[in-house]
Amino acid sequence: MAVTAAVSVVVVTGISRYLGAQVAARLAADKRVGRVVGLDPNLPSAELAELLGDVEHIPVDAASAGSVLAELDAECVVHLALVTAPEQQGGRGAMKEQNVIGTMQLLAACQQAPRLRKLVMRSSTAAYGASFRDPAVFTEDTEPRQVPRGGFARDILDVEGYLRGFRRRRPDVSATVLRFAPFIGSTANTTITRYFAQPVVPTVFGRDPRLQFLHVDDALEVLHRSVVEDHPGTFNVAGAGVLTLSQAIRRAGRVAVPVLEPGLSAAAMLAGGLRFGRYGLDQLDLFVHGRVVDTTRLIQEYGFEPRTTEAAFDDFIRGHAGRRVVTPDHLAAAEQAILDGIRRVRAAAQESS
Template sequence: MTSVSKPPRVVVVTGVSRFLGARVASRLAAHPGVERVIGLDPRDPPTAFSGLLGDVELVKADARAASGAIADLGAEAVVHLSVASAPDPDSGGRAAMKEQNVIGTMQLLAAAQAAPQLRKLVVRSSTAAYGASFKDPAVFTEETEPRAVPRGSFARDILDIEGYVRGFRRRRPEVGATVLRFAPFISASAETTLTRYFAQPVVPTVWGRDARLQFVHVDDALEILHRAVVEDHPGTFNVAGAGVLVLSQAVRRAGRISIALPEGALSSLASVARNVGIGQIGLDQIDWFVHGRVVDTSRLTAEFGFTPRTTAEAFEDFIAGHANGASLTAGRLDAAERAILEGIRAVRASAAAAGGSD
């Protein structure tokens, strides 16, 4: 049931140099009753965000330096969005990702715990917390535990982050803590590993698998985040569009061509991604493409009084934004084809070597 209360006067938002954080901070700064929004990020926001962040006070610092911004400025709410979903090879790789996600969250929550005026905490999480394996149930609810330890680094980080939030709730029970487990973001304008994957003319898939997928439209994610701050919605919530698309449906609707690789060639997906500019594909994404993941969102809609557009509708918006085709050049397409063929050859060679050693 929707609970409306007086919005916090001072809000700290982490991760404002990124798409999601910048837009959340901008919307909060425009909300009546919110007097100050402080954007916390170790990186300067791109110049393209300057119009969005005109009313946001920017502090160039990471979560480890959050104590000053939270306590000294009298923050009444903290919105933690500085969570990396994939390692950036140019910024320290996996080690830097874990430092940001796990250590950064731990230090941010330590600062929040010491802030006497704090009354609200909102944390970006992910449905990756459930993992993705052949042991999965048909639908995950918020109470479902992972059936297997996730292989991917992002999912493991998410489990650590949520563990720290549970500890925070025990220590500061008077602070309303909201954890939002988002399905993968998609929209006409979103720029993510997932949108780049489906925007390519040749989409690598896994032979013999047709995973059930769910998405959430970025605009709906922004609305849920905004309501979580200006209203009172403590608890943990799955955030996704109702319904599912199987991977083959999504590829067809996007007007792309799929190339099925043997499951043993999963590593070649990462090679393809790097060669054609999709980005860094890790074990989290690979397991998701193999096993899929579907979550129940009835708790979200009942509590927030808001229903995100369906998975199919969100994906249609993405398709509309890419109606003119992918941005691949002929050279990058050739690179993709070569990488796919090399991956298949490597699997065959490995299989032949294993057979010869018997």
């Protein structure tokens, strides 16, 4: 049974981005929360700034939070300032600096914060990796079968490792780790939503992975409850059920373009050739192997069940209906991109042999 308690001061990192701004705004509107302070070196957009009227903004990053947490007498820290893709932060080096080093320094500040009693951290199901050795369903106790190739997944493993050390040093602090499945929904704007929003969707030939999604509104609800209720532990957060990649593409009314050889490299080239944006190894491995997690622990502990993967994806479709139409030019570009990708992969293979 969840224990509800008032929280006098909550600090939220990453409020210049959608998730952080939404969480901070919800907490500021909750009478159980006294004061909400956002830490972010960047200013939120005008649209997000409207949400943050009752949220104090201190322009520092998580790595510089040491003196701030002590001065604020923070009781709860919600760490959302993680970068999921290199282009969001100016490259892989900057991404790792933000995710790993920033989190390590924030935890050091939390360790020295005398009034801190709760820490809520965003994590990801990417922590389990994605490979041909995966089990059908991951539980919170499942270890990755091999080290993930993607930068974000490796960052998540490092971040959770630092948090385990923090728990040993500060057993008096209730620490909640939320491993979110990929976000989707009518308002979500992520690599995944941009992938499915395109008229022609690149896939890897012969692969039809099982995918699980989380509606972004359900992620916000779980984050909110994690602050105003006590839920220590690590939790998978995802919608029940699965969609295969081919089912998702058909539901979205898109056209799948399978890459014939050899999967990952050609798919990455295809994505660039069609101007879909950059896809990292985290996304490419997901689209090859898929990933499904068990959410029993979340449902039992929180008394809350996110909407299903299918319902979350349908909301995404409604939000993007009619935005893209497949034209002969799209198909011609896809065909050319496939041929170019195959040529480049063959050329690279010949050079390395």
